[in-house]
Amino acid sequence: xxxxxxxxxxxxxxxxxxxxxxxxxxxxxxxxxxxxxxxxxxxxxxxxxxxxxxxxxxxxxxxxxxxxxxxxxxxxxxxxxxxxxxxxxxxxxxxxxxxxxxxxxxxxxxxxxxxxxxxxxxxxxxxxxxxxxxx
Amino acid sequence: xxxxxxxxxxxxxxxxxxxxxxxxxxxxxxxxxxxxxxxxxxxxxxxxxxxxxxxxxxxxxxxxxxxxxxxxxxxxxxxxxxxxxxxxxxxxxxxxxxxxxxxxxxxxxxxxxxxxxxxxxxxxxxxxxxxxxxxxxxxxxxxxxxxxxxxxxxxxxxxxxxxxxxxxxxxxxxxxxxxxxxxxxxxxxxxxxxxxxxxxxxxxxxxxxxxxxxxxxxxxxxxxxxxxxxxxxxxxxxxxxxxxxxxxxxxxxx
Amino acid sequence: xxxxxxxxxxxxxxxxxxxxxxxxxxxxxxxxxxxxxxxxxxxxxxxxxxxxxxxxxxxxxxxxxxxxxxxxxxxxxxxxxxxxxxxxxxxxxxxxxxxxxxxxxxxxxxxxxxxxxxxxxxxxxxxxxxxxxxxxxxxxxxxxxxxxxxxxxxxxxxxxxxxxxxxxxxxxxxxxxxxxxxxxxxxxxxxxxxxxxxxxxxxxxxxxxxxxxxxxxxxxxxxxxxxxxxxxxxxxxxxxxxxxxxxxxxxxxxxxxxxxxxxxxxxxxxxxxxxxxxxxxxxxxxxxxxxxx
Numbered sequence: 001x002x003x004x005x006x007x008x009x010x011x012x013x014x015x016x017x018x019x020x021x022x023x024x025x026x027x028x029x030x031x032x033x034x035x036x037x038x039x040x041x042x043x044x045x046x047x048x049x050x051x052x053x054x055x056x057x058x059x060x061x062x063x064x065x066x067x068x069x070x071x072x073x074x075x076x077x078x079x080x081x082x083x084x085x086x087x088x089x090x091x092x093x094x095x096x097x098x099x100x101x102x103x104x105x106x107x108x109x110x111x112x113x114x115x116x117x118x119x120x121x122x123x124x125x126x127x128x129x130x131x132x133x134x135x
Numbered sequence: 136x137x138x139x140x141x142x143x144x145x146x147x148x149x150x151x152x153x154x155x156x157x158x159x160x161x162x163x164x165x166x167x168x169x170x171x172x173x174x175x176x177x178x179x180x181x182x183x184x185x186x187x188x189x190x191x192x193x194x195x196x197x198x199x200x201x202x203x204x205x206x207x208x209x210x211x212x213x214x215x216x217x218x219x220x221x222x223x224x225x226x227x228x229x230x231x232x233x234x235x236x237x238x239x240x241x242x243x244x245x246x247x248x249x250x251x252x253x254x255x256x257x258x259x260x261x262x263x264x265x266x267x268x269x270x271x272x273x274x275x276x277x278x279x280x281x282x283x284x285x286x287x288x289x290x291x292x293x294x295x296x297x298x299x300x301x302x303x304x305x306x307x308x309x310x311x312x313x314x315x316x317x318x319x320x321x322x323x324x325x326x327x328x329x330x331x332x333x334x335x336x337x338x339x340x341x342x343x344x345x346x347x348x349x350x351x352x353x354x355x356x357x358x359x360x361x362x363x364x365x366x367x368x369x370x371x372x373x374x375x376x377x378x379x380x381x382x383x384x385x386x387x388x389x
Numbered sequence: 390x391x392x393x394x395x396x397x398x399x400x401x402x403x404x405x406x407x408x409x410x411x412x413x414x415x416x417x418x419x420x421x422x423x424x425x426x427x428x429x430x431x432x433x434x435x436x437x438x439x440x441x442x443x444x445x446x447x448x449x450x451x452x453x454x455x456x457x458x459x460x461x462x463x464x465x466x467x468x469x470x471x472x473x474x475x476x477x478x479x480x481x482x483x484x485x486x487x488x489x490x491x492x493x494x495x496x497x498x499x500x501x502x503x504x505x506x507x508x509x510x511x512x513x514x515x516x517x518x519x520x521x522x523x524x525x526x527x528x529x530x531x532x533x534x535x536x537x538x539x540x541x542x543x544x545x546x547x548x549x550x551x552x553x554x555x556x557x558x559x560x561x562x563x564x565x566x567x568x569x570x571x572x573x574x575x576x577x578x579x580x581x582x583x584x585x586x587x588x589x590x591x592x593x594x595x596x597x598x599x600x601x602x603x604x605x606x607x608x609x610x611x612x613x614x615x616x617x618x619x620x621x622x623x624x625x626x627x628x629x630x631x632x633x634x635x636x637x638x639x640x641x642x643x644x645x646x647x648x649x650x651x652x653x654x655x656x657x658x659x660x661x662x663x664x665x666x667x668x669x670x671x672x673x674x675x676x677x678x679x680x681x682x
Contacts, residue, residue, distance in 0.1 A: 020439070021440060022437070022438070041586070041590075043593070043596065044592075044593035044596070071589060072586065072590045072593055074542075074581050074583055074584040074586045075585075076584065077542060077547050078546065078581065080546075081547060088437075091437045094436075094437035108588055120622075121588075122619055122621070122622050123399045124397070124398065124469050124619050125585055125587055125588060126588070127398065127430060127433040128433040128469065128584065128585040129586075129587070131433065131434050131444070132434060132585055132589075133585075
């Protein structure tokens with residue numbers, strides 16, 4: 001999948017915002033790929049974590065917007081305990097979610113969940129799901 | 136008609152009530168210090184066409200938010216109950232939108248899952264306590280929402296008992312829940328499905344309908360006034376100092 | 390030694406079987422605990438934004454409740470609650486500026502300095518009670534039960550709150566051994582079940598959970614032990630959907646570690662509320678004669 005890199009595609013504001021919210025310096029990422037190798041949701045994401053870090057380094061807003069990665073991430077923290085650079089990738093994913101959520105754009109709608117699913121699931125499913133995917 | 140000096144002084148004191156400044160929606164007014172917010176607003180010339188109800192502190196129509204000088208805090212109260220303070224800076228919230236779920240109450244069983252299905256936003260609560268802080272009736276809103284999250288409808292009903300549905304909690308809620316609607320549902324479920332039924336009442340009604348007291352009532356109806364008076368004055372009464380185990384001598388009607 | 394007990398929202402209803410089996414076991418082991426008389430939902434997940442403090446308020450408030458009871462240790466059974474309370478506690482212990490802001494914000498509560506210790510039942514038994522002492526209390530050893538210990542995420546990651554090494558933990562292995570069971574190690578023991586993605590990407594969560602169960606079964610496990618109500622939903626209750634969707638899916642009985650503890654301590658099986666597990670759970674225990682048929 002070709003990505004065009006140019007000053008036009010690079011959004012420094014986004015890059016800085018994600019750095020600020022996550023408190024992580026992802027410029028240090030040297031693309032080893034351990035995060036991708038560790039990710040349990042790898043079969044279900046369209047942009048692997050390693051690539052997300054590269055896109056963030058470039059501030060590539062468009063490619064990042066098309067990634068479903070932050071929305072499939074389960075915050076399992078496996079990537080961050082293994083990252084050789086000590087980058088908390090889980091926090092970076094959270095920051096990517098928050099960039100959208102803080103614009104009051106929710107990823108899931110509580111009222112649109114199936115009622116019998118809501119009745120069946122443990123409360124922590126809803127509490128954690130709403131915290132991660134609604135504003 | 137002569138007026139004494141005392142009468143004159145009392146009259147002057149009555150007319151010259153101390154006036155204090157308050158700010159109603161940003162505009163300054165001088166109002167008597169002993170008035171409630173509601174009376175003060177009327178004194179200032181406002182006529183209530185909304186945001187006013189029972190004037191007795193129980194209907195929740197007149198919720199008011201106010202601030203005080205050099206104080207960052209948000210204060211709340213009911214306009215009909217709260218007395219004005221100098222430099223009080225107030226506004227009334229006659230209505231804050233909060234959607235109530237529609238449901239057929241009599242098709243429910245009173246299970247917590249039914250509350251979760253109707254109000255999934257319940258799980259958006261972040262326990263920030265803004266609701267409890269703003270409640271003019273000192274209801275522990277965060278606590279009853281917490282109780283509902285863990286499925287304890289009875290506790291939620293008890294904690295939310297004093298709620299007058301004024302809407303201030305919903306206005307401050309970070310999770311955007313309509314707390315008072317959810318609390319109302321909890322109280323309805325508790326009353327209809329969870330509180331124990333009065334079995335002795337059921338039995339009594341059944342006995343009456345089966346005719347157990349027909350003869351006795353018939354006798355009373357057939358009695359003349361003198362007999363009725365006699366029956367009344369000679370009736371056995373439970374002594375004031377009777378213990379739990381007192382029973383009357385005549386037990387036929389028990 | 391008395392400890393405070395923080396249940397969390399799910400343990401009174403959906404994860405009742407986790408609580409009742411745990412508390413009965415604590416009684417049998419002579420561990421004194423007191424449920425906090427007033428507590429709120431901790432939030433289930435720790436907020437990962439550097440500038441977000443409002444989501445710290447809920448867990449910190451619970452820690453203040455522990456402080457108010459004069460207790461210095463709080464026990465959790467729910468792994469997600471453990472993680473959230475422990476991480477919030479670490480924040481209050483180490484970040485001076487955020488601690489001040491949070492304490493100032495919660496002006497209706499006393500200040501909290503991070504003095505409470507947060508423990509999960511597994512590390513409490515390992516560190517405070519002792520596996521050897523536990524072994525002595527076992528009335529019905531689970532001999533011959535081939536059980537795979539499933540840790541999940543929240544007990545092991547991040548390192549600041551980990552009960553054990555994130556990549557090669559042994560605490561639940563040792564716990565199950567103390568119960569007399571035959572522990573089956575498997576590679577996916579610490580792989581995430583999908584957690585809250587049961588809401589956002591349910592098919593993904595179903596697949597990852599299925600692969601974990603498949604791995605355990607292929608390694609020779611006849612049952613799985615876990616600690617978290619959300620893992621239990623993804624890998625326990627949702628097995629019905631897995632059996633429909635995946636040709637190679639097999640039923641695998643799933644238990645809370647405390648249910649196995651209760652059975653091994655000889656506590657009556659009704660207390661473990663096995664009816665909240667899948668049917669296969671009770672069936673296996675009966676087949677192995679650990680409980681009456």
